[in-house]
Amino acid sequence: MISVRGLRKHYKVHKRPPGLKAALRSLVHRSYTTVKAVDGISFDIRPGERVGFLGPNGAGKTTTLKVLSGLLHPSEGEVTVDGHVPRLREEAFLKKIMLVMGQKQQLLWDLPPAETFELNRAIYDVPAAQYKQTMDELISLLDIGDLIGKPTRQLSLGERMKCELAAALIHRPRVLFLDEPTIGLDVSMQATMRTFIKDYNEKYGATLILTSHYMDDVAALCPRVIVIDKGLLSYDGSLDALVQRIRPEKRVVLRLSEQVDAARLAPLGGKVVTHEAGTAVLQVRQEAVNATISRALAGLPVTDLTVENAPLEEVMSELFAENKARREAAAHEAPASESVPA
Amino acid sequence: MGMVRRYWRLLGIQLKASGLLALQYRADFFTEGITSLFWTFTALAPLFVVYGERSVVEGWGFAEALLVVGWFTLLQGILEGAINPSLTGVVDHIRKGTLDFVLLKPADAQFLVSTQRFLPWRAFNVLTGLGLFVYAFAKLGHGPSVTGVLASVLLLGTSTLLLYSLWILTVSAAFFVVRVDNLTYLFTSIFDFARWPSSVFQGVARGALTIFFTYVIPLALMTTFPAQAMLGRLPLPALAGAVVGSAAFAWVARRVWLRSIGHYTSASS
Amino acid sequence: MSFRNTMRAMPTLLKVGFAEAVAYRAEMLIWVLSTTMPLVNMVLWMAVARNAPVGRFGQADFVGYFLATFAVRQLTSSWAAWLINWEVRQGTLSMRLLRPISPLWAYAAENIAGFPMRLIVAIPVTVLAVVLVGSKAVPQHAWQWAFFVLAVLGGWAISFLANVTIGALSFFLGSSQKVMEVWLVLYFVCSGYMYPVELLPAGLRTLINWLPFRYQIGLPVELMTGAHGWREALVLLGAQWAWVAVLGALTVAVWKQGVRRFAAFGG
Structure with a gap:
């Protein structure tokens, strides 16, 4: 078309x-x-x-x-x-x-x-x-x-x-x-x-x-x-x-019935993005999501649990940052003129 | 006294801002200059044709009529460079609802809106007007008398005040009528009648126009009186009348403005 | 768009244009009130002619002439240059270019659609002229009426085409408003708007006959007030329509070139 x-x-x-x-x-x-x-x-x-x-x-x-x-x-x-x-x-x-x-x-x-x-x-x-x-x-x-x-x-x-x-x-x-x-x-x-x-x-x-x-x-x-x-x-x-390419990790959002120690989140695997007032957000690699969920359900007072992709805005800004870094590296190797006066 | 000084300083700041802005567009000086000379041509062309037919019209010779056109051009410069830009801004404020910001400021609203913007290059007409004076007196073969010059400088003040007051009255209408963008054109086109010596209106409608343009919309006071003063022909009572009249006009305009602002603040939610 | 399709769309273009003209009637009224120049010049010439006529013009003739000028200006004027400048600056011209009809036709249709509204002003002024001056303020014979209508159409066409040409210059200059002002000054001075062209010295008159301006206002006004015999009128009409043709070709050329540039540089 x-x-x-x-x-x-x-x-x-x-x-x-x-x-x-x-x-x-x-x-x-x-x-x-x-x-x-x-x-x-x-x-x-x-x-x-x-x-x-x-x-x-x-x-x-x-x-x-x-x-x-x-x-x-x-x-x-x-x-x-x-x-x-x-x-x-x-x-x-x-x-x-x-x-x-x-x-x-x-x-x-x-x-x-x-x-x-x-x-x-x-x-x-x-x-x-x-x-x-x-x-x-x-x-x-x-x-x-x-x-x-x-x-x-x-x-x-x-x-x-x-x-x-x-x-x-x-x-x-x-x-x-x-x-x-x-x-x-x-x-x-x-x-x-x-x-x-x-x-x-x-x-x-x-x-x-x-x-x-x-x-x-x-x-x-x-x-x-x-x-x-x-x-x-x-x-x-x-x-x-x-x-998938930029942010292969998923986000596991846990809502907890009571405040828990940060130490209790650590064994779940993945990285803690935020943890406050009964909500914890973990960044977990795709293949580890299942394991993290079962561990959380077993060990923590979970009232609600969702699995999300990283917000698109973040994905995009990461992609642009990546592009920028690549451009700068390239410019470093060959200092070509970006704008040509005519 | 502190108050006066504060307002002088405010005026200085506003002038400086406009001046800096104008300096960024210096090329405009040339384009405005060329267009000013061109437009002056539209004021002069009919005079050339008229005085090609007659040497004196209603008591005014060519060079004398040139003085009136000179005053018209000079005041146009003041109008477009110092009065128009600010007051068009008020109309914008009213339409966009941003006048509230001005009213919130701890200074006189009329002063603030009247000084918000100047377009120095637009004032090129002032130079053109002065050029016309020189040319006219060269044609007359003598210079103006000292008292004549003094009187005309005084009248320059009263004319500017009149022009400004008329504008304030026009803008006050903007608070009551919704769409007033075009009021500026209307105003300029009425001002067009000040191009000729006011005595040419004598023959129309049994002099009603002369009365109208002397007392209702005092165009005669703005251009014909100063030209007469330069020629040393303006009687003293007329000079006094112009001073008193323009002061009275300014007072009326101020009252109307305050009333309109009151109307605006009570009507808006 | 093919010519046939354009003509098929024309009635709707005109209808919508008329609806717009009605919606902007208040603006139009203000504009009409602001075209006081003929009246300003009328009082001047009346003063000149108070004691003795100027050429063939007595006071009444000047009243007739300038009222006719006022009416003809309403009928023959165009705003296309300002509109095009505005649309180029705002980028809204893109919306017009996306449509399968040339913007030139659209501008023309919008302009013509305002005619009925303009007549609402022109007719009373003409009636006033007849009341003040008598029947010589309007054409006396059928052929004079026909010539007058042709001259008004030609005058409008010259205004419109010049407006579009100058408007299209904004593709190259960014803004062509100053060019339009220069055109307007020449138009005021050379068109018979401020004084009858025949009062000018012979040399100037010849020059003005070769310029387009007097065919915008002067010629229709002269034909309205019966200043010419039919032979002379025919020659002048020929010159007017020759200008229409020349400006028409110029308009199309400049517009095409301008749109090409617009597409190369973006709006």
Whole structure:
């Protein structure tokens, strides 16, 4: 469905030092720095997949999404989306995709969302019968029946985002790019959005790429993640495998009916992460989990016991720290120029 | 006395902050300068055409009318450089609900909001206005009298005060009407009527406009009076009237402002 | 988007655009009130013409001329340059580019959709002109009306295309608002907005005939107040529409180049 080969996106950024003299000089002679937003990544995505893009701020996630949706031209490399080259912005391509950005909106601010829906119907040339069916479905699934008649400016952020999503789906895109779709929403609204997005993907077999700062979004929606860091692809595979690789240990959480001595936790095996007020968290290697549990049940006043993966946030920051250490080591060996003045 | 000194210091700090900001965008000096000269052209072009047809209009010769345009341009510089930026900020505050922060501070709110921002480069029009004075007096073939200059400097003070008070009145409306972003345009376009000597309004609507622009929206006091003072033509009672009138206007504006603030604090939850 | 599909979407674009224009009616009213320049100039010229007419203009003629100017400005103006600048800076232009219809059509539709609202201002002003000046404030014959409508359309087209071209410059300059200000000053000075073009010296008049500005305001106003015979009017209309064609080509070229740059550098 989506194929990316050796994608690079470099920007030349005009460097203007402060000061009048420098400003005048820069009119004649400009100096540039090259920013490597995306520096050679390749991946394939099959139809109907749900993929999460992860990476720290400025890693190149949004740039990649913009290249995939045809808003940015790649500096190098080949990109196809369902057989189209995005940068040509063919009508047939634009009708198949949609980009939803949590921080930018397409709804007309001072008119009710219904007007934007109508506008999109005309622009995407959606047949009347299909429009009615899609609309009914979106209204009931997102529960926006009462909202679409009110001016957009009067809606809350969550309500607006639901309508934004509806506006994006009127033409039933086959490929959906979601850039931070749940940003700023409260927890229950985030959950609603996730469920809806997943249902849409399953019902219509749409391919879905998501970037989000909320790891819960990614965990709930995306069986596969692609991690981009400093413009480079640093992981592509299942989320579970990533967690296994970075943090093979499980977390055993024990709730105890009475406070116990730290000494009594030691023989259980594994490392004590926290221990306070009747709750102890142990970090235990996968294969040792069973042994630890039986020992704990036998020797301690356990009222409740759960086994969890390490929090995704921790996994990610460890991965990024690992990448950084590797980059620094490499830079040490060969002091190559990262930014080339031109 | 300590109070006055404290407010002077506050003003100094605000001015310094704006000045430092302006220094970061020094290239703006040129772009603002060029646009200022361009806009001055729109004020002068009709004069050139008019005085191509007539040598005197309603008692004003070309060079004399130039003085009025000079005052108009100079006050525009003051308006855009010192008054507009701050007071547009108030409208922003009201819309975003951040005016509360200003009201919480232990200093006069009107003073704080009126001095929050200056755009020195925007004041380029002041230079253009001075340039027009020089050109006009060169055309007249004589300089202004000493008393004329003194009177016009006094009137510069009263004009600025009037302009500021009118602005405070406009902004006070922002507390009652929801969307006032465009009030600034409205205000500037009314100010446009101050481009010409006020006597040109005599022939319209049997002089009603002259009365309106002298007493209701005192545009005549702002540009025509100072130009007349420079020419040594302004009668003393008119000068006194301008001083008293602008003081009265400022007092009214202050009362309205305080009332609006009261309305704002009691209405917001 | 293919032309046929664009035209099919047009009615909806216009309908939604009209709904937007209605939603922003308060802003429009304020804008109308702030275009007082013709009135400012009207009082000046009335004072000039108090004792004797200027050229063929008496006091009443000036009233007719400037009220017509006021009305025509409402009908022929465009804000596209400010809008494009804003959208480029905010990055919301991306949303427009994602749609399978050229943003140029969308801007045009939004602009045209505001026409009925603008007429609500223009018609009363015209009626006022007729009351004050008499029937000579409006065209006398059917052909004059037809020419006037054509001239208003052409004037709007020039404003709109110039706005889009200058707006698209923001792709290259970051912000093109200052360029727009320069254009506006030239427009005020050269268009007949502040004085009838025919009062200018002959040399300047020839120059202005070759520039686009007078075709935005001056020509429609002159045709409204019946200043030209049909032969002369036809020549001027030809020149106006030639400018529409030239600016149209320029707009498309600059826009395409700009979008290409936008895609290379990102928004």
